[in-house]
Amino acid sequence: MCPRWRATHSFPLTSREEARPQAIHPRRVLVVEDNRDAAELLRLALTPGGHDTKVTHSAAEALALLAEFQPEVAFLDIAMPGMDGIELARALRGMPALAECRIVAITGCHFPAQRAPSPPLFDMHLVKPLDIRQLQRIVLSLDHCRSDS
Amino acid sequence: MSKDPVPETPSQPHASLVLDQRDANEQLLLAALRAHDAAEEAHSSRIFAQGESQALRRQADELLATAAFRERLLGIIGHDLRNPLNTMVVAAQLLESKGDLKAQDVWLATRIVESGRRMERMIDQLANFTRARLGGGFMLDCRPCDLAGICRDVIEELKLTTGVEITLTTVGALDGNWDADRLAEVFSNLIGNATGHAAPGTAVRVTLRAEEPGVVADVSNEGLTIPLDALGVIFSAFARGQASARAESGHLGLGLYISREMALAHGGELEVQSADGSTTFSLRLPKSSR
Numbered sequence: 001m002c003p004r005w006r007a008t009h010s011f012p013l014t015s016r017e018e019a020r021p022q023a024i025h026p027r028r029v030l031v032v033e034d035n036r037d038a039a040e041l042l043r044l045a046l047t048p049g050g051h052d053t054k055v056t057h058s059a060a061e062a063l064a065l066l067a068e069f070q071p072e073v074a075f076l077d078i079a080m081p082g083m084d085g086i087e088l089a090r091a092l093r094g095m096p097a098l099a100e101c102r103i104v105a106i107t108g109c110h111f112p113a114q115r116a117p118s119p120p121l122f123d124m125h126l127v128k129p130l131d132i133r134q135l136q137r138i139v140l141s142l143d144h145c146r147s148d149s
Numbered sequence: 150m151s152k153d154p155v156p157e158t159p160s161q162p163h164a165s166l167v168l169d170q171r172d173a174n175e176q177l178l179l180a181a182l183r184a185h186d187a188a189e190e191a192h193s194s195r196i197f198a199q200g201e202s203q204a205l206r207r208q209a210d211e212l213l214a215t216a217a218f219r220e221r222l223l224g225i226i227g228h229d230l231r232n233p234l235n236t237m238v239v240a241a242q243l244l245e246s247k248g249d250l251k252a253q254d255v256w257l258a259t260r261i262v263e264s265g266r267r268m269e270r271m272i273d274q275l276a277n278f279t280r281a282r283l284g285g286g287f288m289l290d291c292r293p294c295d296l297a298g299i300c301r302d303v304i305e306e307l308k309l310t311t312g313v314e315i316t317l318t319t320v321g322a323l324d325g326n327w328d329a330d331r332l333a334e335v336f337s338n339l340i341g342n343a344t345g346h347a348a349p350g351t352a353v354r355v356t357l358r359a360e361e362p363g364v365v366a367d368v369s370n371e372g373l374t375i376p377l378d379a380l381g382v383i384f385s386a387f388a389r390g391q392a393s394a395r396a397e398s399g400h401l402g403l404g405l406y407i408s409r410e411m412a413l414a415h416g417g418e419l420e421v422q423s424a425d426g427s428t429t430f431s432l433r434l435p436k437s438s439r
Binding site: 035036037041042044045048079108127128129130131132133 | 216228229231232234235236237238239240243246265266268
């Protein structure tokens, strides 16, 4: 048994109570996940928040989308064929338009050495299987992150 | 033309020349034999060396095969199993939270989520076991941290799933340079076990104290005394008894083995004492792991 949600970096998550939506502020959310089921489930998990969620299945697709869509938070699967989530995060970090974007890594493993590189590349790591409340909380907590920085 | 008479005197040199020639032939033959022997020797030592290098190569191949096998196995455990599990758990969570389900349907969805979580714990254990057993070891990510904080978080999480009371006592400075995630796994395992074996109405006691050269953490519960023969193998892999109990709890009988490996990786120790209906696991950690 191990703690379910191990953020390797203190992403300023709000507590469950604080995160309970008073008035939902829709966010621009990018999901990059090559597993189509997992990608679609992420979209469904974020729908109740009314977020503008764009789902892509590869890094290349995501990069093509960025000309017209600047996400406020991006969920990147790490193990993807071709350009992987780590390379994609590097590319995103190099874009001035995304300076404020929170980047969350999604991995299939919890070994430190195989975890995606820590900040500044990723603000947080999630390990599969995911918890949808956790995902929703991350998007809802963006306001608090802003006021912190 | 008459031949010159063979002079008396040169007969000596001539004879000696013949002798020399014979000698030389002999020398040559011996040299050739020696060369042959040497060539033989060289050949056989080359064969030997070839054999040696083949053996070395075989060993290297075996090592590589083990490493490749380990990585493959970890890949299966890490990704191949977790992806479908992720689909299962997330889909069931979405069902659970739909809001328009009958109570019984919510109950069904929750069963899927719970089972998925149990499976996740087993996958974690398998991955850890593979690391520990097939080499590679645990890669520790040590940073300054506070043992009391780690313990408190674990206890908070466990309290959500157990009705057993858990008390925490701390004495002295409990900070050190450790891998907080790994230690959380150790405590989660030790305290989880203790609550599982605590006699009804008794509390699990967790005591953390500074003790040179580091810290000692005791996790105690009241209940059945562990028999001596079971104590002897309690830290072995797959040591824990009944298969039914394992399946039920979502543990593979690897928890204590992994916990001890994690303690050792930190340069620490994990020991157990059980007598008079009281069992205590003691984790000793140096302030800084190497």
